Amino acid sequence: MAASVANGVSNDTAMKSNSDATKPWVVQKYGGTSVGKFADKIAEDIVRVYVDEYRVAVVCSARSTATKAEGTTNRLIRAAEEALTEGSKLYLDIVEAIRADHIKAAKELIASEAIIAELEKEIEYECERLGSFLSAAQIIEEISPKTKDIIIGSGEKLACRVMAALLRDRGVDAQYVGLDHVVPADYPVKDGLDQAFYDCVAKAIAAEVQKCGSKVPVVTGFFGVVPGSLLANIGRGYTDLCAALLAVGLGADELQIWKEVDGIFTADPRKVATARLLPTITPEEASELTFYGSEVIHPLTQHQVMHARIPIRIKNVENPKGDGTIIFPSNLQPRAQGGDATPPHPPKNVPESLYQKALGQPRMPTAITTKENIVVISVHSNRKSLSHGFYRELFGVLDKYRLAVDLIATSEVHVSLAVHSEARHHQLRLGEAIKELQRIGQVDVLKGMIILSVIGIQMKNMVGIAGRVFGTLAQNNINIEMISQGASEINISCVIAAQDQLKALNVLHHHLLSLAQ
Numbered sequence: 133m134a135a136s137v138a139n140g141v142s143n144d145t146a147m148k149s150n151s152d153a154t155k156p157w158v159v160q161k162y163g164g165t166s167v168g169k170f171a172d173k174i175a176e177d178i179v180r181v182y183v184d185e186y187r188v189a190v191v192c193s194a195r196s197t198a199t200k201a202e203g204t205t206n207r208l209i210r211a212a213e214e215a216l217t218e219g220s221k222l223y224l225d226i227v228e229a230i231r232a233d234h235i236k237a238a239k240e241l242i243a244s245e246a247i248i249a250e251l252e253k254e255i256e257y258e259c260e261r262l263g264s265f266l267s268a269a270q271i272i273e274e275i276s277p278k279t280k281d282i283i284i285g286s287g288e289k290l291a292c293r294v295m296a297a298l299l300r301d302r303g304v305d306a307q308y309v310g311l312d313h314v315v316p317a318d319y320p321v322k323d324g325l326d327q328a329f330y331d332c333v334a335k336a337i338a339a340e341v342q343k344c345g346s347k348v349p350v351v352t353g354f355f356g357v358v359p360g361s362l363l364a365n366i367g368r369g370y371t372d373l374c375a376a377l378l379a380v381g382l383g384a385d386e387l388q389i390w391k392e393v394d395g396i397f398t399a400d401p402r403k404v405a406t407a408r409l410l411p412t413i414t415p416e417e418a419s420e421l422t423f424y425g426s427e428v429i430h431p432l433t434q435h436q437v438m439h440a441r442i443p444i445r446i447k448n449v450e451n452p453k454g455d456g457t458i459i460f461p462s463n464l465q466p467r468a469q470g471g472d473a474t475p476p477h478p479p480k481n482v483p484e485s486l487y488q489k490a491l492g493q494p495r496m497p498t499a500i501t502t503k504e505n506i507v508v509i510s511v512h513s514n515r516k517s518l519s520h521g522f523y524r525e526l527f528g529v530l531d532k533y534r535l536a537v538d539l540i541a542t543s544e545v546h547v548s549l550a551v552h553s554e555a556r557h558h559q560l561r562l563g564e565a566i567k568e569l570q571r572i573g574q575v576d577v578l579k580g581m582i583i584l585s586v587i588g589i590q591m592k593n594m595v596g597i598a599g600r601v602f603g604t605l606a607q608n609n610i611n612i613e614m615i616s617q618g619a620s621e622i623n624i625s626c627v628i629a630a631q632d633q634l635k636a637l638n639v640l641h642h643h644l645l646s647l648a649q
């Protein structure tokens with residue numbers, strides 16, 4: 133089949149595919165907003181180009197045409213909640229909106245009438261199935277974690293149907309790959325997921341992809357019903373992890389995470405105009421950045437690919453020719469936290485020159501980040517128990533209300549905890565937890581805070597760096613509510629008022645991260 137002229141691909145261009153089995157694999161993950169806004173660029177400027185040099189596997193998230201908050205996955209979660217509301221039929225309206233959005237995308241993006249007709253049938257089928265599933269849930273008045281996983285998975289299925297059809301329309305022989313059954317139905321539910329689970333899934337996803345032969349696989353970022361629930365055990369952003377497992381299973385040369393930013397910067401470029409693009413970063417630094425507010429990749433992703441010695445590259449769908457940022461372990465990194473040995477290095481496919489360049493980087497922090505919506509809870513013990521008992525009770529309350537602590541500072545009878553509280557359900561749980569904490573001591577609550585973190589592999593060798601961070605903040609009249617340093621050698625964090633965020637980021641970037649110093 134020839135590609136369509138209407139889309140700028142000439143008729144005489146042969147259909148492209150993964151036909152040369154000697155080429156290395158590259159796994160490309162596309163986030164929801166990239167799939168929603170730049171599907172045509174992905175097809176033409178990226179996949180069609182990469183397939184000349186590599187065997188390409190595409191992994192997609194559910195579409196978001198504006199922001200992730202208004203995207204398909206969030207709509208599906210709302211539909212599941214609505215289905216549990218007695219008498220509400222709003223979930224059917226949500227399914228209809230999702231259907232209409234995908235049909236509209238199909239018609240806008242694809243030229244071939246035949247491909248559109250086939251895709252429309254697939255979208256109708258998926259949405260009908262989803263509607264029936266939600267109606268059944270309403271009748272039995274229950275949505276189990278397993279049911280919720282299946283409902284959420286519709287988002288990636290629809291997105292991948294559209295992407296596979298679009299690729300075919302643009303002259304790439306692509307095939308949709310659903311992963312509903314890669315997790316064995318009888319996989320034991322344990323307390324959390326272990327490495328054996330990830331190894332089993334990596335193998336199973338790669339086996340599904342291998343079945344495509346020379347066709348370019350378009351794989352759903354949803355990888356089936358996860359023991360104990362996808363949202364609880366892996367969380368949002370699970371498509372990154374799916375792509376990582378596929379990269380491991382295929383022994384890929386590189387895992388590419390395509391976003392709408394050129395790579396990882398020294399600070400959020402929306403907040404610090406002078407932020408620089410980082411050519412390389414270590415996995416530990418990327419993890420700290422993700423945890424402390426600059427969401428780079430899903431936290432579980434790196435661990436999987438680094439142990440397989442596969443580098444990760446963050447790239448921009450709007451600027452495919454840019455080098456992006458490569459994440460790979462450095463000789464400089466400390467032994468990893470949590471009992472893990474430093475991942476094997478050097479990674480297989482990072483050019484020696486880049487590796488040497490990373491070693492020779494100037495001695496300064498790597499990046500700075502902020503995490504918003506922080507509440508500081510200070511608890512002063514009422515001294516009815518010794519300090520270890522006090523801590524036990526305190527963490528018991530946090531565990532009961534499933535509150536994760538982002539930062540902690542302690543003395544014998546006084547503990548300050550920085551807790552992230554964004555969503556309404558967090559706030560409700562926090563309110564309940566505070567009431568209970570008042571039984572063990574006096575509780576003060578400080579709202580409207582942020583965590584400011586300076587991150588860098590070189591910082592462990594930089595004497596006086598903490599002094600420079602806090603000194604710079606003090607000289608700029610920025611009050612520090614809480615300090616934490618030491619748990620990780622590569623992170624210095626403190627809590628400041630939200631209104632000081634931009635000023636703090638910019639002065640610290642200027643004084644500590646500017647190359648012109």
Ligand SMILES: Nc1ncnc2c1ncn2[C@@H]1O[C@H](COP(=O)(O)OP(=O)(O)O)[C@@H](O)[C@H]1O
Binds near residue numbers: 395402501
């Ligand atoms: N250090 C950083 N480097 C790059 N982007 C950052 C950083 N900190 C925060 N960001 C923000 O993260 C966002 C990530 O890009 P985007 O592709 O839009 O997100 P996603 O795919 O996660 O929805 C950007 O909007 C960028 O402003």
Ligand SMILES: N[C@@H](CC(=O)OP(=O)(O)O)C(=O)O
Binds near residue numbers: 162200206287367
């Ligand atoms: N669609 C899922 C999975 C995902 O990975 O999304 P994204 O790649 O857009 O972060 C979510 O919203 O969580």
